[in-house]
Amino acid sequence: MEWVNTIVQGILTGGLYAMFAAGLSLIFGVMRLVNIAHGDLIVLAAYVALVVTETLGINPLVSLAFVVPIMAIAGYVLQRTILNRTLGDDLLPPLLVTFGLSIIIQNALLEIFTADSRKLNAGPIETASIEVLPGISLGVLPLLQFVLAVAVIAAMQFLFYRTATGRAFRATSDDQPVSQLMGLDNRHVFALAMALSLAIVAIAGVLLAVRANFDPSIGPARLIFGFEAVIIGGLGSMWGTLAGGIILGVSQAIGAKIDPGWQLLAGHLVFLFILAIRPQGLFPKVQ
Amino acid sequence: MGAAAIRVVHSTRSSRIGVAGFALLFVMLAAAPFWAERSDLRLLVEIFTYVALASLWNLLAGYAGLVSVGQQAYVGLGAYILFGLAIFAGINPVWTIPIAGLISAVIAIPVAFLIFRLRGHYFAIGTWVVAEVFRLLAAQIGPLGGGSGISLPVATVTAIAETRQMREFLIYWIALALLVVILGLIVMLLRSRYGLALTAIRDNETAALSNGVNVTRTKLVVYVITAAGTAMIGALIFLQKLRISPDVAFSVNEWTAFVIFIVVIGGVGRLEGPIIGTIVFFLLRETLADLGALYLLMLGIVAIGVMLKAPKGIWGYVADRFGWELFPLARRVERRDGPPP
Amino acid sequence: MPEPLLDIRALDAFYGDFQALFGISLAVPANSVVSFVGANGAGKSTLLKSIAGLMPAKADAITFDGEAIGDKPAYDVAKRGIALVPEGRRLFPSLSVEENLMIGGQLGRAGPWSLARVYELFPVLFERRNTSATALSGGQQQMCAIGRALMANPRLMMCDEISLGLAPIIVRDIYARLPQIAAAGITLVIVEQDVAQALKAADHVYCMQEGRIVLQGRTGDITRKAVSAAYFGV
Ligand SMILES: Nc1ncnc2c1ncn2[C@@H]1O[C@H](COP(=O)(O)OP(=O)(O)O)[C@@H](O)[C@H]1O
Ligand SMILES: [Mg+2]
Numbered sequence: 026m027e028w029v030n031t032i033v034q035g036i037l038t039g040g041l042y043a044m045f046a047a048g049l050s051l052i053f054g055v056m057r058l059v060n061i062a063h064g065d066l067i068v069l070a071a072y073v074a075l076v077v078t079e080t081l082g083i084n085p086l087v088s089l090a091f092v093v094p095i096m097a098i099a100g101y102v103l104q105r106t107i108l109n110r111t112l113g114d115d116l117l118p119p120l121l122v123t124f125g126l127s128i129i130i131q132n133a134l135l136e137i138f139t140a141d142s143r144k145l146n147a148g149p150i151e152t153a154s155i156e157v158l159p160g161i162s163l164g165v166l167p168l169l170q171f172v173l174a175v176a177v178i179a180a181m182q183f184l185f186y187r188t189a190t191g192r193a194f195r196a197t198s199d200d201q202p203v204s205q206l207m208g209l210d211n212r213h214v215f216a217l218a219m220a221l222s223l224a225i226v227a228i229a230g231v232l233l234a235v236r237a238n239f240d241p242s243i244g245p246a247r248l249i250f251g252f253e254a255v256i257i258g259g260l261g262s263m264w265g266t267l268a269g270g271i272i273l274g275v276s277q278a279i280g281a282k283i284d285p286g287w288q289l290l291a292g293h294l295v296f297l298f299i300l301a302i303r304p305q306g307l308f309p310k311v312q
Numbered sequence: 313m314g315a316a317a318i319r320v321v322h323s324t325r326s327s328r329i330g331v332a333g334f335a336l337l338f339v340m341l342a343a344a345p346f347w348a349e350r351s352d353l354r355l356l357v358e359i360f361t362y363v364a365l366a367s368l369w370n371l372l373a374g375y376a377g378l379v380s381v382g383q384q385a386y387v388g389l390g391a392y393i394l395f396g397l398a399i400f401a402g403i404n405p406v407w408t409i410p411i412a413g414l415i416s417a418v419i420a421i422p423v424a425f426l427i428f429r430l431r432g433h434y435f436a437i438g439t440w441v442v443a444e445v446f447r448l449l450a451a452q453i454g455p456l457g458g459g460s461g462i463s464l465p466v467a468t469v470t471a472i473a474e475t476r477q478m479r480e481f482l483i484y485w486i487a488l489a490l491l492v493v494i495l496g497l498i499v500m501l502l503r504s505r506y507g508l509a510l511t512a513i514r515d516n517e518t519a520a521l522s523n524g525v526n527v528t529r530t531k532l533v534v535y536v537i538t539a540a541g542t543a544m545i546g547a548l549i550f551l552q553k554l555r556i557s558p559d560v561a562f563s564v565n566e567w568t569a570f571v572i573f574i575v576v577i578g579g580v581g582r583l584e585g586p587i588i589g590t591i592v593f594f595l596l597r598e599t600l601a602d603l604g605a606l607y608l609l610m611l612g613i614v615a616i617g618v619m620l621k622a623p624k625g626i627w628g629y630v631a632d633r634f635g636w637e638l639f640p641l642a643r644r645v646e647r648r649d650g651p652p653p
Numbered sequence: 654m655p656e657p658l659l660d661i662r663a664l665d666a667f668y669g670d671f672q673a674l675f676g677i678s679l680a681v682p683a684n685s686v687v688s689f690v691g692a693n694g695a696g697k698s699t700l701l702k703s704i705a706g707l708m709p710a711k712a713d714a715i716t717f718d719g720e721a722i723g724d725k726p727a728y729d730v731a732k733r734g735i736a737l738v739p740e741g742r743r744l745f746p747s748l749s750v751e752e753n754l755m756i757g758g759q760l761g762r763a764g765p766w767s768l769a770r771v772y773e774l775f776p777v778l779f780e781r782r783n784t785s786a787t788a789l790s791g792g793q794q795q796m797c798a799i800g801r802a803l804m805a806n807p808r809l810m811m812c813d814e815i816s817l818g819l820a821p822i823i824v825r826d827i828y829a830r831l832p833q834i835a836a837a838g839i840t841l842v843i844v845e846q847d848v849a850q851a852l853k854a855a856d857h858v859y860c861m862q863e864g865r866i867v868l869q870g871r872t873g874d875i876t877r878k879a880v881s882a883a884y885f886g887v
Contacts, residue, residue, distance in 0.1 A: 057432070059432075059434055059436065059437060061436070061437070107616070116377065116432050117374075118619050118623060119433070121572060121616075122616050124572060125573070125615045125616040126616065128565070128611070129612040131608075132606070132608045132609040132612070133609055135605040136609065189756075189759055192756050193759070195745065196748060198747070199748070203743045204745075205731070206727055206728075206736070207801075208731040208759065245440070245564065248437065249440060249444060252437045256430070286448070286459075289448055297426055300429055301426055304430075
């Protein structure tokens with residue numbers, strides 16, 4: 026029973042990882058850019074939520090109404106002013122610029138908020154749980170997180186494959202010059218993708234901040250979890266990404282159960298194992 | 313006119329001046345223990361290690377296109393090999409430095425096998441995962457202090473040299489020698505057929521492939537050499553520090569962020585870049601070090617600014633402007649009308 | 654003489670240091686069909702790309718409907734009613750046939766062309782509307798590329814080597830639909846290597862060689878022999 030519980034907890038955490046991954050793979054899918062600052066942006070969103078909840082005195086979950094648009098606008102502006110200028114055949118500029126951005130965000134947060142750990146308090150919902158089976162109870166909050174993660178991925182899937190914006194994303198990703206012939210301004214399309222990515226980042230950041238302690242230095246690890254979920258699941262497949270996140274979450278939970286020092290290692294090793302035996306990921310998109 | 317009348321010339325006027333300048337500088341630096349203060353020596357060692365790390369990263373990213381943000385994996389690996397061998401096998405720490413290079417080269421091969429499966433940007437994050445795995449594994453080694461680390465025992469330290477002064481001189485000379493060897497190796501590598509292959513790959517990977525360049529092998533060679541060099545420098549850095557812990561040995565900020573900023577500011581894909589970048593980096597640090605987190609923040613902003621406004625860095629700008637080159641790397645075909653020498 | 658729909662004056666184009674077009678000047682009247690012929694590498698595609706905004710040019714080198722558009726980006730040019738059917742078709746592989754058509758129409762320009770109208774012109778596209786664009790045959794892909802351009806309800810449609818890699822019977826089939834398109838009020842610019850096809854379809858023909866126009870005239874006034882001579886540069 027204890028093991029079942031461990032695995033269930035792992036699955037729920039995996040939802041959060043899938044959300045880290047969703048924004049990352051969206052950006053990669055549209056403009057072949059890996060945003061190294063992705064994890065730090067998640068942490069930034071957590072701090073934005075901290076400020077919003079403290080100044081307005083609202084519940085962190087309600088603060089999403091502010092944090093999501095703030096981050097989305099920041100994403101749009103970031104892409105238009107900086108990142109669009111790094112795109113091209115050369116891999117180096119976007120990598121180095123987003124890496125620089127990661128360092129800037131970390132140190133700016135450190136300067137403003139110090140290195141102290143923070144946490145957002147979501148109120149009584151945090152301790153509420155429901156007993157699904159005798160011996161297995163699920164926290165309402167982790168469950169809510171998981172449901173939100175699935176909803177975000179479903180919404181992204183819908184947007185990508187059923188809407189004009191998603192069509193524009195796919196077309197621009199396929200062939201930039203020709204997509205411009207269709208009247209699409211690449212710079213705007215990319216900025217929309219980044220806005221959407223950071224909207225998801227905002228949700229992930231708030232959920233992270235409610236669930237666990239955070240400080241300015243934890244961004245890179247979130248980037249790595251998201252990245253591992255993407256690669257485990259297979260590039261370009263959103264439900265695969267969810268599966269990848271769950272596999273990562275479960276591996277970590279099992280590792281932690283064996284020995285707390287093995288929590289992160291177990292996740293990384295499973296990732297490396299899958300990279301070794303199935304580099305295209307478990308559920309690659311069939312072309 | 314026979315074929316012998318044509319030859320490939322590497323040196324240019326500025327590179328001849330450059331080489332002569334380096335020789336003079338080397339003699340001066342080799343004699344530094346006799347003219348410099350102790351604190352200057354320590355600073356010079358640090359500068360040498362950063363020039364070496366930056367040159368190695370530049371070889372990897374700027375020449376081979378393998379943009380790694382996980383070179384701290386090999387800094388830490390080298391350092392842990394030194395501590396492990398010195399403490400458990402009782403080997404003189406100085407001799408563990410080349411051994412660390414060798415072992416790291418061997419470890420780098422299966423690692424490359426794994427992460428070369430990741431393309432482009434994802435490769436970068438893959439290197440980071442590897443560094444994280446190394447860090448977490450190091451934290452599991454109880455006899456080396458686990459997560460909190462360990463110091464070199466006094467007996468081991470005195471085995472390096474009897475007096476503290478001699479130890480510092482020795483470490484200084486090793487650092488200088490390592491730097492010269494690493495820079496020399498990089499110049500030789502770039503002048504060899506691998507260098508030509510790298511240039512071909514950098515200019516157009518598909519074309520290089522169709523012209524018979526073994527892209528994967530060339531990249532593997534560069535990756536392994538870089539790993540070995542980085543590990544030896546890592547071992548040296550922690551030989552000077554005398555204390556190790558996973559978080560410091562595998563720090564992404566110290567061993568990768570700084571290094572990347574140095575190369576970007578100095579000039580990516582040019583041998584002179586890392587040297588210029590290191591000088592700028594230390595000048596900035598000596599003046600702004602009290603700023604703490606703000607210093608890193610400013611470095612990040614400067615690096616982004618350089619990347620956007622002058623992507624070839626300071627040296628790229630100078631070289632384009634004046635055609636300078638300090639290392640004899642250029643290839644010119646020279647026709648000699650006289651008889652071949 | 655009425656003002657031409659498209660007016661090109663002293664247009665140059667460069668790929669890096671390489672100059673691909675040298676001072677091209679020409680005028681395309683509204684509701685005409687103009688064709689460009691020339692050997693491989695003559696600069697035909699470069700000319701179309703320049704008009705479409707995919708190559709940098711001086712603002713007043715290209716005037717469309719009285720407005721200087723030479724320096725406008727491609728998406729802006731598209732909004733003004735210039736559509737390009739690019740060489741090699743270049744459909745979006747991640748989009749279905751219908752999505753390829755819809756993205757052509759996403760600008761929302763008003764006009765007669767709609768999904769239904771395109772399907773009427775090319776019924777086979779309707780049958781295959783839900784397949785991936787890459788699953789189409791070459792001829793169907795070309796129809797889809799033309800349909801995608803029509804969906805924008807352009808005033809000027811430029812087709813780059815429609816016949817490329819297609820069987821003659823399919824080429825004839827596609828060319829047979831062009832009059833319907835022209836009749837709907839679209840001015841056509843057609844690039845072809847196949848001189849006979851070009852002469853048959855167009856009112857006016859231009860021969861290009863090494864980035865310059867070397868011969869031009871009304872298709873009625875110009876002999877096939879003269880075109881061939883210009884084409885081969887003899
Ligand atoms: N992307 C490009 N980069 C460099 N040169 C090009 C490029 N595209 C075309 N060219 C050159 O420009 C000239 C004209 O090409 P193009 O316009 O494609 O000719 P055409 O369509 O008449 O066959 C050719 O010499 C070709 O080699
Ligand atoms: Mg052409």
